Amino acid sequence: MEKDIKFPEGFFWGSATSSYQVEGGINDNDWAQAAKEGLVPDTGRACDHFNRYKEDFDIAKSLGQNAHRFSLEWARIEPEEGKFDESAIKHYRNVITELKSHNIEPFVTLWHFTLPHWFDKKGGFTNSNAPEIFSRYCAYAVKKLGKDVKFWITINEPIIYAKNGYVKGNWPPFRHNLVAAIGVINHLVESHNLVYQEMKRINREFQIGIAKNNMDFDSAKFSVLGRAIQSVGNFFWNHYLLRRISKHQDFIGLNFYFHKYFGYKFYEQKSDLGWPVYPPAIYHVLKELKKYRKPIYVTENGIADSADKKRGRYIKEYLEWVHRAMEDGIDVRGYFYWSLLDNFEWAHGFGPRFGLVEINYQTLGRRIRPSAYFYRDVCLENGITSGIIEKHKSVLADR
Ligand code: BGC
Numbered sequence: 001m002e003k004d005i006k007f008p009e010g011f012f013w014g015s016a017t018s019s020y021q022v023e024g025g026i027n028d029n030d031w032a033q034a035a036k037e038g039l040v041p042d043t044g045r046a047c048d049h050f051n052r053y054k055e056d057f058d059i060a061k062s063l064g065q066n067a068h069r070f071s072l073e074w075a076r077i078e079p080e081e082g083k084f085d086e087s088a089i090k091h092y093r094n095v096i097t098e099l100k101s102h103n104i105e106p107f108v109t110l111w112h113f114t115l116p117h118w119f120d121k122k123g124g125f126t127n128s129n130a131p132e133i134f135s136r137y138c139a140y141a142v143k144k145l146g147k148d149v150k151f152w153i154t155i156n157e158p159i160i161y162a163k164n165g166y167v168k169g170n171w172p173p174f175r176h177n178l179v180a181a182i183g184v185i186n187h188l189v190e191s192h193n194l195v196y197q198e199m200k201r202i203n204r205e206f207q208i209g210i211a212k213n214n215m216d217f218d219s220a221k222f223s224v225l226g227r228a229i230q231s232v233g234n235f236f237w238n239h240y241l242l243r244r245i246s247k248h249q250d251f252i253g254l255n256f257y258f259h260k261y262f263g264y265k266f267y268e269q270k271s272d273l274g275w276p277v278y279p280p281a282i283y284h285v286l287k288e289l290k291k292y293r294k295p296i297y298v299t300e301n302g303i304a305d306s307a308d309k310k311r312g313r314y315i316k317e318y319l320e321w322v323h324r325a326m327e328d329g330i331d332v333r334g335y336f337y338w339s340l341l342d343n344f345e346w347a348h349g350f351g352p353r354f355g356l357v358e359i360n361y362q363t364l365g366r367r368i369r370p371s372a373y374f375y376r377d378v379c380l381e382n383g384i385t386s387g388i389i390e391k392h393k394s395v396l397a398d399r
Contacts, residue, residue, distance in 0.1 A: 005323045006383035012105060012334030013379035014067035015060065015356055016300050018112035018156065019076075021343040022049035029075040030120040030172040031113075039174065041349030047341050047359050053095050055366065059357055060340055061102040063372055064379035068099055069299055069336045071109035071156065072145075075116040078137050089144045096148045107299070107336070108149050109211065110138050110195070112156040113171075113346075124173065125184040131191040138195045142202055150207055153253050153299065154195050157213040158188040158241060170347045189244045196248035210245060211253035211299040214238040214289075216281035219262035226262035233260065238285070242292060251333070252289055253299035256282050256318075269314075272304040273352055279317035286325035286332065295331045298322060302338030304345070304352035311356075311371035312395035316384060323384075337375060341366070370395045 020026055024045035035042035049056055060068055076088035099106045111134070115124050119133060127133070138154065164171040166181035175181075192210055199206050217234040219226025242252065259281035267276040282301065289296055303314045315337060326332050342355035350361055356372035359365075374392040378384055389396060 002386065002389070004383060004385040005320065007323065007326075008333075009382075010333075011382060012067035012107075012297065012336075013382075014065045014069060014104070014107070014334065014336045015063075015340035016069035016107075016336040016338050017049065017340055017343065018071040018109065019073035020046075020112070020114045021339075021345070022047045022341055023073065024048045024050055026073055026075060026114075028079060028117050029073070029114040030117060030124070033117050033120070034172045034174075040172070040347055041344070043344045045364070046344050048364050049341065050091070052364070054098055056340065056357075057098050057102055057104065059366060059368065060104060062376075063356065063368070064376040065104060066379070067105040067107060067334055067336065068340070069107040069109065069153070070095070071112035072141055073114065074111060074119075074137055075114065077141055078116055081116075081118045081122075081133075082136070084140055089141070092141075092145060093148075096145060100148055105151065106149050107151040107153060107297070107334075108145070109153040109156050110141060111154065113161055115172075120173065125187045125191070126180055128187070130187045131194045134191040135194045135198055139198050139202070142199055142206075146203055146206065150205065151251075151297075152199065152206055152208045153211045154192045154208060155188055156211045157255055158185060158192075158210065159237060160213050162188070164347075185241065189241060192245050193248045196245075207250045209249045209251040209253045209294075209297070210241075211255050212238075212242060213255045213257070214285045215258040215260045216278075216284045217260050217262075218281070218284070223263055229262050234288075238288065242289075246292060249294060251295040251297055252292060253297050254285065254289065255300035255338075256285060256298060257301070269310055271310070271352075272306055273348070275304070277303065277310065277314060279314075279321045281321075282318050283321040283325045286322065286330045287328065290330055295333045297334040297336070298332065299336050300338040301335070302354045304354050306353040308358075308369040308371050308395075311369065312374045312392060313398070315371065315375050315378070316389075316396060319378065319384060 034040045096106050162181040162184045166175045169176045217230040219230045259278040269277040305311045339354045341357050342353045342359040345352040358367045374395050377388045
């Protein structure tokens with residue numbers, strides 16, 4: 001019998017989404033533009049979360065969640081340069097009010113990968129004025145919405161954005177240029193630091209961070225080359241940017257998905273996207289964040305699993321390793337499963353299914369997956385107990 005584990009009082013239990021991936025009806029950002037040109041799949045009406053957010057938050061509440069991470073769509077709020085749309089703000093204010101009425105704490109991401117078309121035409125984050133342009137938008141949104149929001153994430157996964165948009169070239173703006181990628185990272189760092197300072201001027205109580213995709217770089221102990229690649233990868237991918245923003249963050253948001261093993265490793269399980277499932281990896285990455293001496297929120301962690309055969313065990317085991325890191329002194333204060341809903345998975349389109357809730361894209365019907373009830377009981381119990389494991393054993397079994 002495994003021992004029961006308990007999380008601290010006040011731990012945030014939630015799930016995450018992002019605007020372009022769930023809202024639908026966004027026609028004027030770089031992704032929508034690229035979709036019109038047939039370069040990436042089209043998000044169309046997505047989950048129609050823009051109109052159905054109340055229903056979706058009712059579900060989140062029924063699943064025991066006390067926090068929710070979502071993003072604002074910059075292109076809705078500032079559809080033309082310097083011209084702000086009050087109706088978009090009104091919408092997000094309603095979204096926040098709805099969450100609050102359920103006692104769900106909002107964690108708001110200001111920017112999650114998509115650029116207004118006008119900003120994209122100006123070169124996006126390659127533009128040397130990008131930090132000022134971005135911070136003007138952020139200051140506007142934060143002043144309008146800040147009354148009811150304490151936790152803010154300025155930027156989602158800056159390194160992933162630079163890699164896919166500017167090196168791999170499978171996301172807008174489809175570049176293959178390492179120099180441009182480095183320029184983008186620099187501008188994102190400057191943008192974050194500037195926005196942080198402006199936001200603190202607006203309200204010192206705001207808690208502000210970045211959602212950073214860190215990976216567990218690993219290799220066989222005896223492989224000298226593997227160890228060398230591992231430490232270079234670890235420094236540039238995981239720590240370079242965090243160091244540069246270290247004076248301008250109140251917490252670290254960790255988006256965790258990947259164990260990067262240099263050499264051969266057999267994985268018992270993989271997701272529908274072929275991503276290895278290796279729960280101890282999150283423990284290693286959390287331990288490495290200790291040196292920043294900041295609270296940590298796991299702002300994303302999840303699996304594409306359309307049959308819902310692996311998700312329950314995935315959540316259980318990653319959480320057990322998060323808890324183990326906490327026992328070792330790591331200050332983790334919340335966990336957000338990615339994602340509340342199945343959604344638009346960028347270049348992969350609607351194929352991968354990450355949701356606690358299944359979306360039928362024809363009818364837009366919502367169906368709560370069995371693994372979500374396991375997670376619900378963990379959220380409500382603030383821990384993983386033998387009783388919960390017993391109750392959900394069919395969901396947790398290897399199937
Ligand atoms: C992103 C999400 C994405 C998820 C799964 C993260 O990189 O923030 O937008 O859907 O991972 O790939």
